[in-house]
Amino acid sequence: MMELFVLVPVLLAFLFCLIFRDKRIRSTGYVSVIASLASLAMVIYMALFLQQGTQSIDWFSVGGYVFSLQVTSAHINMMLLFLVALISPLIMIYSLGFFEDVSEHRRFYAEMNLFAASMMLFSISANFLSMIIAWEGLGITSYLLIGFWYAKSEAARAARESISIIIIGDVAMLAALIILFNAYGTTSFYSISAQPISYPLYAAFLLVVLAVLTKSAQFPFSGWLPKAMEGPTPVSAFLHSSTMVKAGVFLLILFIPVLLKLGLLPVILLLGAITAGIGVLNALSGKHIKRILAYSTLEDLGLMLVAVGLNAVFAAILLFVTQTFYKALLFLDAGSISRANGEEYDITKLRESGGNRLIFITAVIGVLSIAGIFPFSGFLGKVGLEVSANSIYTYIFLVLVEIGTGFYIFRWLFIPMKNSGRMEIKGKLKSTPVSMILPQVLLALFVIGGISVYFFLPSYLGIKSLSLSYLRVIAETIFAIAGTLVAYYIYRRGQTVKVSKGLFVFVHSIDGINWFYLKFAAFIEAISKFLGFLDYFVYMLFYLFGFLSLWVGKRLRNLVNGNVNMYAAWIAIGFALILLALVFRI
C-alpha cells in the first residue's frame, strides 16, 4: 500500500492542471515541480526504511474470480522507481524554461504528470493486472506528448505512427494477461515465474516479448522512436530515452529466469543485436541533432536486450541505470543547443555551445560517458557487456558497436563545434535560462557519480557482481578512443557529409532495412484492407439495426399519448396477458 502513496502528489498535480484553467497557468509548472519533488522525497524514504515485500489489493471479484492489484517494494523495483522519481523533477524544472509560450504549460504538465504517475505505477507493480494499467498509461501519454505540437503535421503523423505500433504491443500484452490468468488463476510476477514450462506459459511469453519489442522500439518495430523526436525535447529526454522505452527492457530483466527456461533468450539476443546495428548505422549518417540521439537510444536498448539475451543480469542493470543519466543529459543538451539557435535541429547549421559554456561542458561529459571512456559511468555498461560476451562473434559485434558509438557521438559533438567558426551561420544566439542549465549540471554530476552504482548495486539487489580485470577496462577504453579518433580526424576541419560518401559505404544498407519495413507495412495494410472490407458489412449490420430500432421506436411512440385512461387500460391489458400466459402454461 505504502508504495502507492508515491503516486499521490503527481496525480494531485495532474488534477490541479486539469481543474485550474484561466489565471493559474504559470503555477501549473511550479506545482508539478513541487509534486515531483514530494514524490522523490517519499521514494527516498521508502528506499531507506521500507522492507522488501509484496502487497495485494483486491480490486474486484466476480463469479469466483478475484482481480487484485499487486505492488511491491522489492529492491529492483525500488531502483526503477528511484530513477524515475529522480529524473522527473529535473525534467519538470527544465520544461519551465523550455516552453516560452506559457499557454502550453497546462496541457504539457497535465500530460507529464500523468506519465510520471503511470511510470511510477509501472515501477512498483508486481502483477500483470496492475502492470497493464501502467503500460496503457505509458502508451497513451507517449502518444499525447509526441503529438504535443499537433498543429505540425509531422508531429501528428509521428504520434499516430507510434500509437499504431504501440497498440500492437498493448493487445499482445492483454492477450498474455488473459492467457496467464486463465491458465494459472493469478497474474503475479512471482508465482508465474515459478510455473513449470507449459504451452500457455510459452504462448504468453511470446506475446510479452512482442509487447516489449513494440514498447522498447526493437526490430522490427523500431521505426517509431526516431520519428517520436517531433515531440518537445523534455519529452524526448524523459519518455523516449530514459524511462518509458525502457519499461519493456525492465520487464525482460524481471523475467530472465522464465525466458531462460523457455529458451527465448537467443531470440532476444538476436533482435537486440539487429536493433543495435540499425541504431549505430543510422546514427552515423544522421543530421538531425535529436534523431541521432534517438538512434543512439535504439542502440542502447538493443544492447540491453543483448545483455538480457546473454543472461547477464548485472550488465543489463548497469547499462539500464547509467544510460538513464547520460541519455537524459544529452537530450537536454540537444534541446538547449537547438533552442539557443532558434529551433534549428540540423547539426550542420548549429553552434555547439548555445552561448553558454555549461551546456558545452555537460555535453562533453555526456558524450564521454556514452562513448564508454573511463571513468564516466557509461563505461560500466559497455565493459559489463563485453565481459559477459559468450562467444567471439558476440565480442566482435560489441567491439564494432563500441567503436561506432565513439565515432557517431563525437561526430555529433564535433560538427556543431566546428560550425562556430563558419561564416554563413552567424546569427544572434538566444540566452538559456537557469531553469534549463540547472538540470543539465545536476545530470552531469549524476553521470560522473554514477560510477558508484557498480559498488553498491550488487549487494542492494542481491545479484552476482562482475569481475572486471584491468585488461578488460583498458581494452574497452582503447576501443572507445579509437572511434573518437576516427571521428576527430574526419571532422577536424569541419567537413560534415563525408561519412556517407567516403569511409562508410555500408551505411546505405539502411535503405535495405527500410525496404523491409515498407514491404512489411504493405503486407499489414493488405490485411487491414481486407478487414476493413469485412468491417463494412458489420457496419451495415449495425446501420440496419439502428434504422430498425428507430423505426420501431417511432411506432411505439404512439402508445404514450398523454391520455391517462389509456395508461390504466394498458395496466389491465398487461395483467390479463400475464394471467393468460400463466393459465395456458399450467
Add this chain to the structure above:
Amino acid sequence: MIYQIVMYGLPLAIAALAIQGFGLARRNGKYTTLLTGIILSAIAVIGGLALYRNYAFYEIGGFGGSPALFRVDPFSALFVSVISAVMVIILLISNEEEEKGIFNMFFSLVAVGALVVVLSDSILTLMLGLELVSASTVLAILNGGKRRVEAAVKLFVVSSIAISIFVFALSLVMPYTNGFTIAPISMGGISDALLSLSAILFVTGLAIDAGIVPFNLWMADVYEGAQGNITALLSGVNKKVAFIAIFYIFFVVLALRVSMFAPLFEVLAIITMFFGNLMAMVQNNVKRMLAYSSISQAGYILLGFAVANIEGLSAAFFQIIAHMFMTVGAFAVVMWLAEKNINEVGEYKGLFQRNMFAGVALTIFMLSMAGVPPLMGFVGKFLLFSSAIGTGMLILAFAGIINSFISIYYYGKVIAAMAEGTDKARLHMRIGLGLAIGLCLVVIVVLGIYPQPLISVVHNSVLSVFN
C-alpha cells in the same frame, strides 16, 4: 453504545422526520430545509453504523404479542443509509423558492415512507410505506403550482390503482401469512391457482411504481411534467423503493415459489429494456429521454431479479444503488438547464463551452448509464450480465447487451450536441446544485474504479435477508 444508538436513535430520528413532516412546517419556514437535511444525514449515519456493526437481526414494534412491524438487518441498514444520503442530495438540488416549508413537509414524508418500506417486517407496514411515498409525492408535485396539476393527477390515478391492486393481492394470501410478517408463507393448504393469481396481482401493483412494461406508460408524462427535483426523487427513490418491495414480496414472502415467477420476470425484463431504450431513441426532450432511460434501467435491474440467485440479486441491488446516484446527478443537471429554458437536445449545443462542469458531469452520468468503464454503471451491468451468463440465461444477457448498444445512440446524441461548440454566454450554477452534482460524480467515479467494498457489502446484506 452503537447498539443503543441504532436501537433508539433510528426510530427517534424517523419520528422526528415524521413530526417535521406533519406538524412543524410553515409556509415560509426557511429552517425546515436545514432541519430535514440534518435529520436525514443523521439517519444516513445511523444506518452506516448499523451496517458497520453488522447486526444480524432485531425487531421493533410488536405490541402485546403481535408480530413485529420493523426490523433492522444489514440489508435494511444499507438501504436506510443509501436512501437517506440520496435524499440529502435531492434536498440540495431543490430550489423551489415559493412555499419552501410545504415542500419540505412532503419531502420528509416521502423519506419516512421510503424508510418504512425498507425497514418493514410486516406486509402492512410495507403497504403503508408505499402509500405514504406515492401520496406525498403527488402532493409535492401539486405544490409546484397549476402547471404541475396534470402530472400530479396522473400519478395519483395510477398510484391509487397500484395500491388497490396490491391490497387485493394481499387479501388473497393473507390467511396463509403469519400475521402479515415478511417471512415465507406456509405452503400447506394454499392452492396453486390462488397463489399464482395473488403473485400476478402483486407484480401488477408493484410494477406500476417500479416502471415495468406495460404498467409504466404514465412514467414519461409524470417525469416530464413534475419539477426537476421531484423527477429525481421519482426516479431515484420511489422506483427503487418499489423494487425493494418486490424483493421482499417475491424473494421472502413467496420465496418457496420463486422458480415459478422467475420466467415472468425474465420476459418482463427483456420487454422493459427494449421498450425503454427504443422509446428513448426517438425523444427530443432530454428530460423525457432520461425518463425512458430510467425505464430501461428498471429492465436491467429486473434482469438481476430474473436470475433469482444471490449473485443476480446482489448485482441488481448494486445497480439500484448505482442508478440512484446516476439518475439524481443527471436529473440535477437537466433540471438546472430547464430553469434556463433549455429542454431539447438541440438546445444543449455548446454546453461544454457554456459550463464545462455541467457538461462533463452530464457526460459522465450518461456514460455511466450506458455502461462505460470505469464508471459505476459499468460495474453494475457487468455484474448483472455475468450473473445471467453464470446461470445459463444467455438470452437475457444477450438482450441486455443489445440494449446497451441501443442506449449508446441516445446518450451519444446528447453528448455530441453538447460538444458542438457555439460561443454563447456562460451559464452559472448555484453552489448547492454544484455540490450535489459533485457528490454524485465522486460516488460514481470512485465506486466505479474501486467497487469491491460496495460489492461485498451488498452481497453480504442480501445474504443476511435469507439467513
